[in-house]
Amino acid sequence: MDDALSGETAGIHQRPGRLREFWFYFRENRGAVIGLWIFVVFAILAVFGPWIAPHDPTAQFREATLQPPAWQEGGTWTFFLGTDPLGRDMLSRLIVGARYSFFVGVIVVTVAASGGILIGLIAGFSPKWLDSIIMRIMDIILAFPSLLLALVLVAVLGPSLTNAMIAIAIVLQPHYVRLTRASVMSERQKDYVTSARVAGAGLPRLMFVTVLPNCLAPIIVQAALSFSTAILDAAALGFLGMGAQPPTPEWGTMLAEAREFILRAWWVVTFPGIAILVTVLAINLMGDGLRDALDPKLKRS
């Protein structure tokens, strides 16, 4: 009898943890795993970029301007991906540029998500009038096309990467508010919340400890998706001259600088774009995998 009971508890303990279960489903999606690996490389480049890059990204090799990539005639192995109009090494600039996009993603998502979750929780738990006011404000922000609003905000704040990040975070935040509020609304009516309330849980505990963890799955997926949106928007702002300013090797800014050379030197235009595309694609692949792994409705299919 005793043995049987202990056997049962052992069985319960052997149930795979949440993380293991998540990884099990995530691994099924090959694209997502590839995306994850690319993202890991991207993150390493972002952190250790300046030590990995073969040259200083802002050093101008005046004797080697607009040199083609190594495999093309006239290219050398010193500048593997060629040089830009000022003689700066493309490869080094791309490697060091990874950190700008990475930090844009991290900071924008952190700011937008934490702000959005907090506001969404408040909206979900507050009386109807406050909820209506909050949601109308979000509607107002969502009425503007995101890039246009970001552009005008940056014009107000002054063009720089920091201000671009602030603008993008403001523009992305309503999505988190809506998502959190919708989940809170549906979770709040469930029995476990009622029982927690009856047990005497205060409002803050109810909001952050009882309800929030159960609303996280869609928010995590949204975070992955807005990570890529943030990178794209920051690059677009850089391209329009409203993001990072030259000589910062931010990928969008590099594209803007290279624009007049597109017909003479394909490599100055092609590589920064590929860098943006591959990064964004990897994150979107990961996001799709996350959604499949976290959404129990799709798990069975």
Add this chain to the structure above:
Amino acid sequence: MLTYVLSRLLTFIPTFIGVTLISFSFIRALPGDPIVVMAGERGISQERYLELQQQFGFDRPIAVQFWDYLTGVLHGDLGSSFVTKRPVWDEFFALFPATLELSVCAMIFAVFLGLPAGVIAAVNRGKLFDRLLMSTALVGYSMPIFWWALLLIIVFSGNLGWTPVSGRIDLIYYFPNPTGFMLIDSIASGQSGAFLSAVRHLVLPTIVLGTIPLAVIARQTRSAMLEVLGEDYIRTARAKGMSPFRINGIHAVRNALIPVITVIGLSVGTLLAGAILTETIFSWPGIGKWMVDSIFRRDYPVVQGGLLLIAVMVMVVNLTVDVLYGVINPKIRKR
């Protein structure tokens, strides 16, 4: 039904006032005194400065200024551009057809390729074609379109010389522009080659602007189709021995279309954001380029008015989609 429409309309009013307030406050928040900017490099005398300040009403309390602006807007007065001195309203509607033409073409491109692609992918779920199509869609969805535009220019304008790089039509053609739509006006002008020139100018911007909507529509159609294909009535149809073409092509697609139509309607905002980049790159004389130029020129009334008009446009479209969705799908109404 009527109450549903009315309640949706009622939420429109506070949002409209908020949107007006935001676009109004930007002109106050932008760095630099608008009058000094307007005077340009030559500077301005003290008397003239005060005179202009009075003329624009900048010396009055902010709340009064906002009230004036709001009532002005409701009477269709958005102020005049600092640069061209023309009313913002006139400028907007002179340029709007160019953006509309481009957006409609991009949307047609996206729908006509995206819908069949999504349906075929869903029917062949898990097969090579499905995987290929969905990977392509994900690449399209992740595309930095400003780079995509440059790439297409390199290949089709630079190397192949098939398409022009900028503008709406070759400069050798000149004709009146009554509708503002180059495709229609070029035919109406009767000049040979004008229509072809307009089309060639339109191709690349259309592809660039349509890429992301195309990817979104293909993905959305596929997932909507998959959901419908799992329904009981499809199984019944199959059990009855109906031909697969009839099942997939008629029974399933019709029901899968509902969410897809919503996505198409709601992508107006995305389209306008994309138009900013596309028009800037291809020097397309539309709303997007106009806004970017005005932001750089610090033409405050234009930025303010354009922002407001674009936001209202997006809101009206979203509201229409919402209401139509309620008409199509009665479940939505009871919320």
